[in-house]
Amino acid sequence: MSVLVGKTGRDDLVVRGARIVDPTEGIDAVLDLRIDHGTISALGTDLDANGHRVLDADGLVLAPAFVDPHVHLRTPGREDEETIASGTAAAAAGGYCAIVAMPNTDPVVDSTDLLRGLRARALDEAEVPVGFAAAITVAQAGAQLTEMGELAEAGAAAFTDDGRPVASAGLLRRALEYNAITGRPLALHCEEPSLTRGGHMHMGAVSAELGLGGWPSLGESLCVARELALAGDTAQPVHLMHLSARESVEHLRAAQAAGVRATGEATPHHLCRTDEALRSLDPNLKMNPPLRSADDRAALVEALREGTIAAVATDHAPHSREEKDVPFEAAPFGVTGLETAFAALYTHLVRPGLLGLETLLERLSAGPARSLGLERPRIAVGAPANLVLLDLEATWRVREACFRSRSTNSWLLGERLHGKVTTTIAAGRVAYEA
Amino acid sequence: MTELHVVPGELLPPVAPPKRHLLSVGDLTRDDVERLLATARSFARSQERDNKKLPTLRGRLVLNLFFESSTRTSSSFELAAKRLSADTLSIKSAGSSVEKGESLKDTALTLSAYEPDVIVIRHPQIGAPQLVAAVTEAHVVNAGDGKHQHPTQALLDLYAIQTELGRLEGLHVAIVGDVLHSRVARSLLQALRLVGARTTLVGPPPLVPPELGERSYDIGAIGDADVVYVLRMQHERMLEGANYVPSLREYTARWGITPERLRPGQRVMHPGPMNRGVEIDPRVADSDAALVVDQVRAGLVVRMAVLYDLLTRGPVLVETAVEVA
Numbered sequence: 001m002s003v004l005v006g007k008t009g010r011d012d013l014v015v016r017g018a019r020i021v022d023p024t025e026g027i028d029a030v031l032d033l034r035i036d037h038g039t040i041s042a043l044g045t046d047l048d049a050n051g052h053r054v055l056d057a058d059g060l061v062l063a064p065a066f067v068d069p070h071v072h073l074r075t076p077g078r079e080d081e082e083t084i085a086s087g088t089a090a091a092a093a094g095g096y097c098a099i100v101a102m103p104n105t106d107p108v109v110d111s112t113d114l115l116r117g118l119r120a121r122a123l124d125e126a127e128v129p130v131g132f133a134a135a136i137t138v139a140q141a142g143a144q145l146t147e148m149g150e151l152a153e154a155g156a157a158a159f160t161d162d163g164r165p166v167a168s169a170g171l172l173r174r175a176l177e178y179n180a181i182t183g184r185p186l187a188l189h190c191e192e193p194s195l196t197r198g199g200h201m202h203m204g205a206v207s208a209e210l211g212l213g214g215w216p217s218l219g220e221s222l223c224v225a226r227e228l229a230l231a232g233d234t235a236q237p238v239h240l241m242h243l244s245a246r247e248s249v250e251h252l253r254a255a256q257a258a259g260v261r262a263t264g265e266a267t268p269h270h271l272c273r274t275d276e277a278l279r280s281l282d283p284n285l286k287m288n289p290p291l292r293s294a295d296d297r298a299a300l301v302e303a304l305r306e307g308t309i310a311a312v313a314t315d316h317a318p319h320s321r322e323e324k325d326v327p328f329e330a331a332p333f334g335v336t337g338l339e340t341a342f343a344a345l346y347t348h349l350v351r352p353g354l355l356g357l358e359t360l361l362e363r364l365s366a367g368p369a370r371s372l373g374l375e376r377p378r379i380a381v382g383a384p385a386n387l388v389l390l391d392l393e394a395t396w397r398v399r400e401a402c403f404r405s406r407s408t409n410s411w412l413l414g415e416r417l418h419g420k421v422t423t424t425i426a427a428g429r430v431a432y433e434a
Numbered sequence: 435m436t437e438l439h440v441v442p443g444e445l446l447p448p449v450a451p452p453k454r455h456l457l458s459v460g461d462l463t464r465d466d467v468e469r470l471l472a473t474a475r476s477f478a479r480s481q482e483r484d485n486k487k488l489p490t491l492r493g494r495l496v497l498n499l500f501f502e503s504s505t506r507t508s509s510s511f512e513l514a515a516k517r518l519s520a521d522t523l524s525i526k527s528a529g530s531s532v533e534k535g536e537s538l539k540d541t542a543l544t545l546s547a548y549e550p551d552v553i554v555i556r557h558p559q560i561g562a563p564q565l566v567a568a569v570t571e572a573h574v575v576n577a578g579d580g581k582h583q584h585p586t587q588a589l590l591d592l593y594a595i596q597t598e599l600g601r602l603e604g605l606h607v608a609i610v611g612d613v614l615h616s617r618v619a620r621s622l623l624q625a626l627r628l629v630g631a632r633t634t635l636v637g638p639p640p641l642v643p644p645e646l647g648e649r650s651y652d653i654g655a656i657g658d659a660d661v662v663y664v665l666r667m668q669h670e671r672m673l674e675g676a677n678y679v680p681s682l683r684e685y686t687a688r689w690g691i692t693p694e695r696l697r698p699g700q701r702v703m704h705p706g707p708m709n710r711g712v713e714i715d716p717r718v719a720d721s722d723a724a725l726v727v728d729q730v731r732a733g734l735v736v737r738m739a740v741l742y743d744l745l746t747r748g749p750v751l752v753e754t755a756v757e758v759a
Binding site: 197198200204205208209210211212279280281283322325326327328329330331 | 460559564565580616620
């Protein structure tokens with residue numbers, strides 16, 4: 001059974017004249033691409049349209065569509081903030097062909113009934129396929145393991161208590177040992193609560209000046225070190241979510257070199273912004289973990305470039321307007337990201353020369369797929385069509401009206417970005433056209 | 435019998451348009467600070483008369499929104515507005531719609547229907563004044579937001595120091611105690627730096643963030659200071675069980691300001707309210723070295739200056755005829 005569920009299609013299409021870039025397949029050439037019944041059927045020059053609809057993609061980039069290992073769809077419980085339909089429409093607009101939804105909903109996804117219900121709904125509603133992660137512990141309370149075996153059989157895409165750490169090292173050890181029967185990734189939110197209590201932003205010069213409670217780098221990296229030690233000791237793989245601190249990256253790099261099967265993800269906001277931005281006290285810059293120093297940001301970019309961090313994850317976290325229209329200190333953590341990820345990273349990393357376009361495309365697609373054990377979107381004859389068309393020359397201003405998400409708590413509101421997703425094909429179906 | 439007094443104009447130099455809001459000392463330039471202090475000084479003269487009221491802001495509305503308890507600041511803003519002949523509306527969270535769960539944004543929007551010229555806000559949460567500034571047309575004055583800023587306190591402290599010691603530049607001010615939880619300390623540090631004064635932070639290591647400047651854990655470090663600025667231990671802002679200090683007893687023994695720890699000529703300041711016997715010995719609080727009452731007096735004229743500055747764009751109005759009975 002595939003862990004991904006959603007609408008699929010058998011569309012016929014010819015994409016003509018795009019620069020086709022699939023770093024993993026070693027393709028970077030201007031070619032035509034034909035899709036028959038949702039499957040890539042031909043790559044070449046001057047392909048016959050076969051009566052298919054033709055997309056003139058002259059000057060555009062055609063790449064494997066993106067995979068987001070970390071999204072909050074707020075369903076069930078907060079459908080006012082996001083639904084399966086709206087969240088996956090946002091994903092499609094962001095160029096994604098697959099996303100993984102976190103289980104910290106209300107109620108928490110910790111039972112097979114709930115999981116099956118979500119998967120059934122996604123089959124009809126999801127504009128791009130979704131995988132639903134299940135909780136590691138019942139109600140994410142950190143006390144009792146969920147029935148991971150049955151949840152995996154029912155289609156759990158991953159296991160995570162995201163939103164909070166598995167505080168007990170002993171319990172996490174059991175989860176790692178037991179998870180060997182599921183073959184699904186264990187994705188960990190690394191936070192030492194006794195160090196982060198009362199924290200609203202990165203602990204440093206800016207938090208000292210603003211008087212905001214500090215959430216120190218050590219609050220993450222201490223936990224990262226613990227998770228990596230447990231992963232090494234149990235010889236089980238782990239995926240470390242939304243890494244933000246230099247020390248965390250250094251722990252991950254050392255563990256990978258020592259043979260620990262550990263992958264990591266970083267978010268566009270941590271890769272593009274620093275705690276200096278917090279001086280505005282804009283609640284849309286408040287997230288967990290917080291934006292860190294310029295040095296941390298540089299370490300994340302370097303880790304993404306070299307592959308220590310193989311995945312970009314948006315940690316798309318919708319919040320209602322009334323929740324965010326409050327004083328900074330009262331605002332909840334979380335920002336949206338699905339619809340801006342590519343443009344933000346293209347604008348802030350690729351254009352300034354910090355990251356190659358090919359590397360970015362790999363870290364948005366093959367990297368996250370590999371990290372979460374999902375099939376890699378690829379551009380090859382016979383592969384299902386999971387494709388994104390990108391206009392690198394286009395610029396656009398981020399406005400509330402741009403979003404398909406039900407929430408608009410973007411950290412980029414008002415900013416002008418370069419690069420635009422013009423078409424997304426997910427699971428053989430045109431899921432988005434600008 | 436009436437006579438006309440004139441507010442002296444030469445003390446009020448022509449200025450660039452004032453800042454629209456006063457949210458943080460960080461938004462001010464040295465020129466801004468000096469202009470505000472000079473304006474306050476000219477208002478101080480008006481306060482020596484029998485009729486202390488000036489017509490300057492007649493017909494203007496100053497809205498005081500206090501979501502946190504306050505004696506000095508709320509009374510001082512209200513009186514400052516009244517002395518300038520502005521109308522005032524003072525809303526406290528207790529007894530208002532806030533108790534019914536109204537959001538700050540809605541409260542601000544609701545009261546904006548009265549078209550206030552200035553909204554003075556105190557709120558326990560950092561960022562509240564920024565939110566109000568974003569949703570209303572009024573000039574916003576931050577009268578204290580959580581641990582962040584309290585800019586008018588810093589200005590009145592500068593004013594009191596300048597009045598007492600005749601200058602600001604080159605002075606050494608030791609700030610003692612719970613800096614971590616103190617919006618007063620954050621604002622004052624920026625203000626003192628702006629006018630060229632030197633600062634030393636003194637207190638228990640967890641309460642004196644290293645990022646804020648030169649610090650010492652040794653109370654002896656106050657010996658060299660012209661002014662010893664004593665902060666209140668802010669129990670209400672401390673996280674439960676955080677253990678910033680092992681006990682108040684140990685704090686007082688090591689960092690409490692006693693007559694024995696001061697040298698002659700040193701001035702002592704405290705933003706109030708004081709915990710007598712904790713951070714400050716009652717003998718110090720009641721001594722001539724203490725400028726606590728001077729600070730409160732300075733608060734009135736400095737807040738008059740802030741309201742005036744925000745509401746009068748371009749060159750300050752001079753030659754205002756004031757009727758005195």
